[in-house]
Each structure stands twice: as structure tokens, then as C-alpha cells.
Amino acid sequence: MTTALITHDSSLSHVTPDGHPERVARLEHLLPAMEAKDVLRVDAPEAADEDLRLCHPQDYIDRIKSAGPAQGFNQLDADTWMSPGSVSAALHAAGGAVRAVDMVLSGDATNAFVAMRPPGHHAETETPMGFCFFGNVAIAAKHALERHGLSRVSVVDFDVHHGNGTQDLLRSEARTLFVSSHQMPLWPGSGAASETGDHNNILNIPLAPGTGGSGFRQAYEGAVFPALNDFKPELLIISAGFDAHADDPLANLNFLEEDFAWVTRRLCQIANTHAESRVVSCLEGGYDLRALSASAAVHVDELIAAGA
DSSP, X not given: OOEEEEEOGGGGSOOOOTTOSSOTHHHHHHGGGGTTSOOEEEEOOOOOHHHHTTTSXXXXXXXXXXXXXXXXXXXXXXXXXXXXXXXXXXXHHHHHHHHHHHHHHHTSOSEEEEOOSSOOTTOOSSOOBTTBSSOHHHHHHHHHHHHHOOSOEEEEEOSSSOOHHHHHHHTTOTXXXXXXXXXXXXXXXXXXXXXXXXXXXXEEEEEOTTOBHHHHHHHIIIIIHHHHHHHOOSEEEEEEOOTTBTTXXXXXXXXXXXXXXXXXXXXXXXXXXXXXXXXXXXXXOOOSHHHHHHHHHHHHHHHHHHHO
């Protein structure tokens, strides 16, 4: 079977101010690391409004589209900027996640990695934040539930920052299990273990600053994997942020490439047991360029191995 690599040149047109960590160079370093890999290369389509409305109201969608400047930058909050190419990139990022679900559930691919920016897991129902505009993985999960008729979809987020947007978008959706491991304390300040969702469908795993791969693995073996096995997802979606790497400048966890390879391999094993091996992974954070490209490379290697 096949691993799909879904991307689009629009990600290179979402420009941020000089010095901003979520920059074009992220994809310029990541994509070359994919060049020699045996993957099915697919262009990410634009998400339609009806896709975005799975998670966001139309007036919010309209507001984001109208916020894209004709030139220069538009600053939406302290961290989140738009340039003339940002709306297109955000639409293709969400559309890539939807396309990945379609491919995996139709059998056109065993699993998929959506290598797009801007990321999405901080975008709340009506609030862009943390470099994010639309909730890409939450939209993908709702698409699988509403349009493909699945009954149980899990989202696992190992980005160093809590996936507050995904939590906001899925907290009342009983057909999902959202798991987020993240450094705490750290921006955005949410993600306490006591935040469990409206249907006990959220599992937050706060990790202390300085936690390394051993602590990460213990947390997943002790809490995350048992929860996923109990839930028995029919599709597993990954928010693949690589900013928990020891070299990342925005946080203080100490994971290495082998930790990202390990968690990907173990998640694929769970998907093999419960979900016919169906995994969709979407890029989130990762701001040290070498660590990002190396970590994404081993992540995709594990997806390829799982799909072989």
C-alpha cells in the first residue's frame, strides 16, 4: 500500500515578518527531506466553505478571508500575521487534511502526511491564534464522521503546545477522542489534566519543562495508548508538531528524532489493530529548521513502513 504526501506551493506564499518562527523556511527545509521517499505526491486542494463549516461558522470564515491584505501584513494578534498569500495557504492546508481523509478512507493510500502551513491546532471556533486560522485536524475528523459515516475518530497531538483549538472544536463531539501531550506551563496556558471534554472525550497529558524522551514514552505507554485501545478508533489523525525537540527555540522539552519515530510507529500499530491501518498526519509546529526536517523525515519513514 501507499503513503500519500500532500502539499501545495501556496504554503510558500504565506509570508510572515522577519524573525517570526512560523516562516516559509520551515517548508523550504522540510520538503527537500521528502524528495527521495517512496510516497504518492498529491496537491492539496482548497477547502470549500462547506468543509470549513464543519467546525467554524460562516461569519468567521468570511472574516478570515477578508483579513488577508492586498499587500504588506495584517496582524490578527500578537503572534498571528497574514500576508497576501495567507488565505490561499490556509485554505489549501485545511483542504489537504480533508483530501488526506478521503484518500485513506477510500483505500487510495494507507496513510498520509499533510505537509502544509499555516498550522491549525490553535484555531478555535471563532478565534485565530498561535499562527493558526482554521482547525485543520478537527475539520478532517468531522469530515470523516459526517461524510464518511465513521463512528469513532481519534486525534493525537504531540506538539509541544496544547492543541487548544482542536480541543475547543471537538470538546462536545462524543464520537472523537482528542489526546494532547504538551509542555506545561507554556503558552497558551490550557491543557490541564482536569480538562476532559463534555463526554470525557479529551485526554490532556501535561509534561514538565525538561521532560525528555523517557518521560514522554512513559506517559504514552501509561495513559495514551490504553485510552486509544479502549476507544478503538476507526481512523487515527495525528497533529504532528515537532517543537518538543530538544533543539527547538520555543519550548523546553527534550525529545529527539528517535522519540518521534517511536511514537509514530506505536500509533501506527494501534491504527493497524483498530482502524485498518488508517492514519492521517498533519504538520503543526517545529521551528528549529534542522530538527524539523529530520524529525518529519523519520515520521514519514515510519508511515511508509506501516503502509508497506
